[in-house]
Amino acid sequence: MHIKGFLIFMKITIVIPTRNGEKYVMHAIQSVLSHDYQDCEVLVSVNHSDDDTLLELKKINDKRLKILSPPSLLSMSAHFEWCIAQATGEWVTVLGDDDAIMPNFFSEFQRLTAKWPKAEAIRFVRALYYWPGCEAVYKESILSFMAIDYDYAVNSRIELARCLLGVSGYANLPQLYTTGIIKRILIERIRNKSGGRLIHELSPDIYSGVTVALETTNFIVSETPVFWVGTSVKSNGYIVLTLPKKSDLENEQLSREKEFFFLSSRDDITYSDCVDRELLVDVPVSEYLVYSSLKKVPFLEKTSWKNRWLDYLVYAGLKMSIDEIGADNPGLHHKAQSAYDRQIKRLGLASFFLTINRVCLMLLRKIFIFSLLPGKVGRKARRYMYCEKTMVTKDRGELLTISDANIAVSRLLR
Numbered sequence: 001m002h003i004k005g006f007l008i009f010m011k012i013t014i015v016i017p018t019r020n021g022e023k024y025v026m027h028a029i030q031s032v033l034s035h036d037y038q039d040c041e042v043l044v045s046v047n048h049s050d051d052d053t054l055l056e057l058k059k060i061n062d063k064r065l066k067i068l069s070p071p072s073l074l075s076m077s078a079h080f081e082w083c084i085a086q087a088t089g090e091w092v093t094v095l096g097d098d099d100a101i102m103p104n105f106f107s108e109f110q111r112l113t114a115k116w117p118k119a120e121a122i123r124f125v126r127a128l129y130y131w132p133g134c135e136a137v138y139k140e141s142i143l144s145f146m147a148i149d150y151d152y153a154v155n156s157r158i159e160l161a162r163c164l165l166g167v168s169g170y171a172n173l174p175q176l177y178t179t180g181i182i183k184r185i186l187i188e189r190i191r192n193k194s195g196g197r198l199i200h201e202l203s204p205d206i207y208s209g210v211t212v213a214l215e216t217t218n219f220i221v222s223e224t225p226v227f228w229v230g231t232s233v234k235s236n237g238y239i240v241l242t243l244p245k246k247s248d249l250e251n252e253q254l255s256r257e258k259e260f261f262f263l264s265s266r267d268d269i270t271y272s273d274c275v276d277r278e279l280l281v282d283v284p285v286s287e288y289l290v291y292s293s294l295k296k297v298p299f300l301e302k303t304s305w306k307n308r309w310l311d312y313l314v315y316a317g318l319k320m321s322i323d324e325i326g327a328d329n330p331g332l333h334h335k336a337q338s339a340y341d342r343q344i345k346r347l348g349l350a351s352f353f354l355t356i357n358r359v360c361l362m363l364l365r366k367i368f369i370f371s372l373l374p375g376k377v378g379r380k381a382r383r384y385m386y387c388e389k390t391m392v393t394k395d396r397g398e399l400l401t402i403s404d405a406n407i408a409v410s411r412l413l414r
Helices: 022-033 053-057 076-085 105-115 156-165 184-193 204-215 236-245 251-266 277-282 286-295 298-302 308-325 330-347 351-367 402-413
Strands: 002-004 007-009 012-018 040-046 065-068 091-094 121-124 127-130 143-147 151-155 180-183 218-222 227-231 389-393
Touching: 012 022, 012 076, 022 040, 022 053, 022 402, 040 053, 040 076, 053 065, 076 091, 076 204, 076 251, 091 184, 105 121, 105 218, 127 402, 143 402, 151 156, 156 204, 156 218, 156 286, 156 308, 156 351, 180 184, 180 204, 184 204, 204 286, 227 402, 277 286, 277 330, 286 308, 308 330, 308 351, 389 402
Parallel strands: 012 040, 012 091, 040 065, 121 218, 127 227
Antiparallel strands: 002 007, 091 180, 121 180, 127 143, 143 389, 151 218
């Protein structure tokens, strides 16, 4: 706890935005409040839910908990923006309402901030938990946890380049969301450079990872998970990217998807004009999602990432992904190819240069140039590492909630 004048600043703020997440959010909150660590604040913002979330929250008596609600119903990105602006901690993270932190969260947080005092962003590897109801998409996947006692610095720009080349995923960027902890001074710096608004795209997790990578030289990576990345039937990624492909959509899920896009459009939060929404849904490859966020960054004009070569490189990679669909799903391939052709024409990209970039990209991926140069500063080759703790299960058993996952992993962490 830090006192400045008459204001008290906590070491870390954990922001939990929620809308109609009563079934899940109480587990996210308890995963934090079950710790004895006092130098933190937990901001839970209820975005005008139709369920009993507020009633349940009022039953909790803990001075670390602050219950908030925006003045009006907001889109997901605008809600994140509003929540983060209320944070007072030196460090900030946003926890999804179907996610959770682990029993080792605060001990690892304290250890890493002491070890890397100049760091402004820390990313933890993911541990995954799938809530009941996701079986239609994720089959038998229930839980996945793998921990290595190792942490290192990563070159931010190289990692961003790897993502755009398709040899790394957006989850490896330093996101202001579950798995990432960002210094508030860095958040304010990005907001100030962005015209007073922090988030300008529909995917606040990916967008924040892009802007943090642009605004830092290095970020810290820990190979020990401290977050559960939860996936449920209410997850926006599950609804927007997966469910529209199905023919048996439920009315409630359709309603959520329509609300998501309607509110985002109303709040002037859209995908980049350089991307096609149909392609994002049909071919949701990581590099295309990162590209959409990158193109929405207001201060991008002042960086080298604005060059035309980036458009050619990303669309060359997207064509490769579309071609891979062909054998498995001819109908989807035809639909995606038509959308791709329209977008290429709209952007004025020449087929000759697309072909050249496609060949270059294939060579880069084949010889793993960027995979062998991951931007780790002083990092030993991963193949020499020893995986100390692992837990992967497809047996639901007693793992009915993310709280049960914490009980199971706590035995492993002892």
